[in-house]
Amino acid sequence: MFRKFDALAAAAGLSLLAACTSVEPSAQTGPNPPSQQWRQLSAVGPDKSCAGTRRAKVTPCPVRLTHRTKHGIVITVKGRGVVDSEIGEINSCYNASNCFNADRVDGSKTEWLITPGQSCGRAIVEFDAMNAHGHRVGYYFLKIDNNVCP
Secondary structure, eight states: HHHHHHHHHHHHHHHHHHHHHSSSSOSSSSSOOOOHHHHHHHHSSSSSEEEETTOOOSSOOEEEGGGGTOOOOOEEEOOTTTOEEEEEEEEEESSOOOEEEEEEEEEEESSEEEEEOOOEEEEEEEEEETHHHHTEEEEEEEEEOOOOOO
16 A cells, blocks of 8 residues: 555656646757756756755846846856856746847856847746866856846
8 A cells, every 4th residue: 555655656746847847948949868858857956046056156146137237237157166157958038039148258257247138038047067177066047037128
């Protein structure tokens, strides 16, 4: 009896996890290779609104682009041992349009200029924090609210 209950609980938990990952925005279309499917499941852990894992942090968070900040806001990816950063796989706007731009600041490896895109909207952007050996030591989800409409 208890084995059946454990199996049902595990199956329900996995189906709930799968439902959560299918709701998140993704820059990719089509089926994902198995390694990317694991990464998406592992990304479910933290709340995808100004939260991260291990040694990664992005400041400021959230970013709100308004008419006063339409020239952009510089964000910094930081953490113990973090010397480089990359934009991860989750980097799309909820409205499937280009609602933000992210460019490195003057050759910096950890600073990014976030500016309004071609449309209003909200986005969650994954930033990967890298160490001196080029290994990912954590990731962080930056919430962007672009209220600057063309």
